[in-house]
Amino acid sequence: MARVEFDQELERLETEIKIMASTVEAAIEKSINSLLKQDMDLAKDVIKGDDVIDKMCGDIEDLCMSILRRQAPLASDLREIVSCMYVIEELERIGDYAEGIAVLTIKIGVRPLPTDLVIIPKMSIKTIEILRMSTDTFLIKDPEEVNSKYKTIRKQDDVIDDLNTDVRGRLIELMKNKPHEIERATYLLWVAHNLERIADRGLNIAERSMQLVGN
Template identity: 35%
Template sequence: MTRPTFENELKEIHLDILKMGAMAEEAIDKAILALKTKDIELAQRIIDNDDKIDELTEEIEKKCAIVIATQQPLASDLRLIITAMRIATDIERIADHAEDISQITLKLAKEDYVKPLIDIPKMAEITRSMLKDALDSYVNSDIELAKSVVKRDDLVDTMYQNLIDELEQIMKENSAAVSQCIQFLLVIKYLERIADHSTNIAEWVVYKITGMHKHEWEGREKETK
């Protein structure tokens, strides 16, 4: 494989990652919209579309394997390939969680919600913005943007715990609401996992640029303070 061919293969993988990311962002937005509006048809479309993201993940993995097998990449090139494979896996899992939320919508669509869906969409918006910024940092090799995504994960963790406390209180006060609250607990757990995967993407971007894992670059930052 010649160098121009190698670079074209990397570019194709890069574009596939961006396509996957856009599909995952859309899946999150639509999953929360379907939950809020109890839109069964929209929820079902998200579930049906998940296979497309799974197929794209497999395609990226195959392309990366071919590039590694047909040419001995330099260390920096190998980091690009490893990063692409890891990011593809995280995006696939994000899309899976959007599907999980949509499955819950199908279960709850005929019920009156025990609480207005205000905080859950807020949490979803932060997680979606984390994914967007993580992907933007990948596109632009923006290390500072990637690190800002990592820092935002703590905010989502705080929102997650606050919502757990609120839902547990509702269950204590209203035993009839237990079943539905358990489903909402699953929703916020999926959102928390989406934030974690977005954080993973951002950490892989830093690795792509610097060759350092999180514990390494965080350790250096602490030493310079």
């Protein structure tokens, strides 16, 4: 494989990762919307859509392996391809968390939600911001810019952790005051947990970006 063709394959790989990341972002948004609107059909769509994300992960992994088979890449190229495989695995796991939120939505059901969920929408917005920034950071080659974005992402992840702590405290208090809502409040705890884990996975991608540019 000529170098020009090899570079084109790498560009195609990056494009496929962008598409997968956008699909995962949409799954997170839909899963949270299904919860807030108590839209069971939308939740089911998210669950079905996880198969699409899984297929994307498999297809991109196949592309990575195909590139590796057809040319013995330079060390830097090998590092980039291996990093791409790492990133798509993280994105696939994030998709699983979005699916998990949709499953929890169905378990919570259509009765009025047991508490005001104002913090969970905030968490979801910031979580999606982290994922978007992390994916963008992974595709940047300038070490200084990567380092700057990484610091921003770390700060955002700390905010998510604080919000998760806040949600947990509120829901535990709710369970004390309304024992009959313990089951559904527990499901909401898991929703917040999934959002916190999505942010952590986004941070993992940013950390991989730092390694890739030598920071």
